[in-house]
Amino acid sequence: EPEVTQTPSHQVTQMGQEVILRCVPISNHLYFYWYRQILGQKVEFLVSFYNNEISEKSEIFDDQFSVERPDGSNFTLKIRSTKLEDSAMYFCASRVTGGSYNEQFFGPGTRLTVL
Amino acid sequence: AQTVTQSQPEMSVQEAETVTLSCTYDTSESDYYLFWYKQPPSRQMILVIRQEAYKQQNATENRFSVNFQKAAKSFSLKISDSQLGDAAMYFCAYLIPNNDMRFGAGTRLTVKP
Structure with missing residues (x-):
């Protein structure tokens, strides 16, 4: 069964460093998402991406964040200069397009620890 | 704004028993x-x-x-014959078509043997 994959599973970085979180969505999916979950808190929407551009973003997704689909398979989230409060679990999700219901399939997440 | 509320931060159930987790949501949409x-x-x-x-x-x-x-905007989850493997955080979520998902704060379920 096709699934969303994310790498790495755990990333440790120093404050101020840049990190890139990688996701491989399900191959026939066209909408991509990043969500964040700070430890002990709820999952929060960061950004959605379609047709090589951001379609929606939350207030969390400030200028430190960027997303890219560098090739036909990967979908990346870049944090330019990490802060301690960026420590969280980051989930990628994808869905097909068309129809009124489009379930989002979640990846296993990347745990980001900023020291 | 669409919000999702889970009023039970923690719940506990005995193995093989039934437990219900609560969720309410707020929306003006009809299709979700x-x-x-x-x-x-x-x-x-x-x-x-x-x-x-x-x-x-x-x-x-x-x-x-x-x-x-729907009228009460309530969406509770019932788990019957609870098993040890059911122990986890449970999140209620809401989705408008072609939009992002909104999650509740979660309920931590403990299953006692």
Whole structure:
């Protein structure tokens, strides 16, 4: 069964460093998402991406964040200069397009620890 | 704004017993979907069950069922014959078609042997 994959599973970085979180969505999916979950808190929407551009973003997704689909398979989230409060679990999700219901399939997440 | 509220931060159930997790939501939309996700210690998000708002019949998936009360904007999850493997965080989520998902704060379920 096709699934969303994310790498790495755990990333440790120093404050101020840049990190890139990688996701491989399900191959026939066209909408991509990043969500964040700070430890002990709820999952929060960061950004959605379609047709090589951001379609929606939350207030969390400030200028430190960027997303890219560098090739036909990967979908990346870049944090330019990490802060301690960026420590969280980051989930990628994808869905097909068309129809009124489009379930989002979640990846296993990347745990980001900023020291 | 669409919000999802889970009023029970923690719940506990005896193995083989039944437990109900509560969820309410606020929306002005008529077309939407509701979900329950399970998040075990691995922190992966696992879809448990979903409900289309236009369907009156409550969704069921084996031991999991929902009580969907559209007028009251309530969407509770019932777990029957609870098993030790059901222990996890459970998140209620709301989705408008072609939009992002909104999650509740979660309920931590403990299953006692």
